[in-house]
Amino acid sequence: MATKDTAAPKKPKLPTDVYEAELLRLQAQLVELQEWVRAEGKRIVVVFEGRDAAGKGGAIKRIVEYLSPRVAQIVALPAPTERERTQWYFQRYIEHLPAAGQIRLFDRSWYNRGGVERVMGYCTTEEHRRFLQQCPIFERMLVEDGIILRKYWFSVSDAEQHKRFKSRLTDPMRRWKLSTTDLESLTRWEDYSRAKDEMFVHTDIPEARWNVVDSDDKKRARLNVIHHLLTSIPYEPVGHDELKLPKRPPSTGYQRTDRGLQYEVPDHASTLLK
Secondary structure, X not given: OOOOOOOXXXXXXXXXXXXXXXXXXXXXXXXXXHHHHHHHOOEEEEEEEEXXXXXXXXXXXXXXXXXXXXXXXXXXOOOOOHHXXXXXXXXXXXXXXXXXXXXXXXXXXHHHOOOHHHHHOOOOHHHHHHHHHHXXXXXXXXXXXXXXXXXXXXXOOHHHHHHHHHHHHOOOOOHHHOOHHHHHHHHOHHHHHHHHHHHHHHHOEOOEOEEEEEOOOHHHHHHHHHHHHHHHOOOOOOOOOOOOOOOOOOOOOOOOOOHHHOOOOOOHHHHOOO
C-alpha cells in the first residue's frame, strides 16, 4: 500500500522582515531578467504544477508583481471547449507560447493530462499513454527552437493541504479557489501520487528537468523558486540610456475645464475619516 506524502523536516520560520527584504531583492533581479529578455529577444516558458493549494498562484503573483504585463504574462486556461477537445492535445497551449522578448508563466499547463485528467477520468487510457509519449518530444522541440523552459512542481504534504483547504472554506475572499474537483483530491491523494510519479518517469528529461519545490512553507517556497529561476538562466544586466525629465514649456494660456462640468467619482475615502 502506498504511503501518504509527509512534510519535510520543520525549518525555522523566516522573520517577516527577512522574507520581505529578500523578496524585494529577488524581484529587482527579475526586472533585470525581464530587460535582458526584451533586449535580446529571448523566449521563456515557466511551468508551475503541483497539487491543489500547493502555493503555485502565490509564487506566480510575486514573480510578476513588478514586471511589465506586456512582457510577462500568466497563462491559466479554463477547461477546454468542445472544439478544443477535438484538437491535438497540445494545440491550444501552442498559441500561448511566447514570441521574442516575452515570458509566459503557465499556472497549470499541458500537464493537466498527466494529473487531474488521468485521476478524474477526464481522458482515456490511450489519450494518457499518448500524452506521456508525446510530451517529451513536444518539450524537446520547444527547447531546440530556442525557448528557455523551466518546470516547477510544488510539493505539499497532505496535512498542510488539508489545513489550507479548511482555511479556504471559511474565508470568503478565497472560497472561490475551491471546487468539487479540489475537494475530491483529498480522497484521491494516493491516486494523484501515483499519477505524478508516472508522469515524472516519462517527462523528467535532460532538456527539461522537473524542479521540486517544498511548499509547506509558502514564504520559503516563493524565495526558493524565484532564486532558482534567476540562477538557472544566464542573463546579464542590460545598459539603459540615461533619461532626464524635460522642462515644461511656458503656458500658452490653457484653462482647465470647470470641475462642475465633470462627473467625478464620489470621495468614498473621506467617509472613512468620519
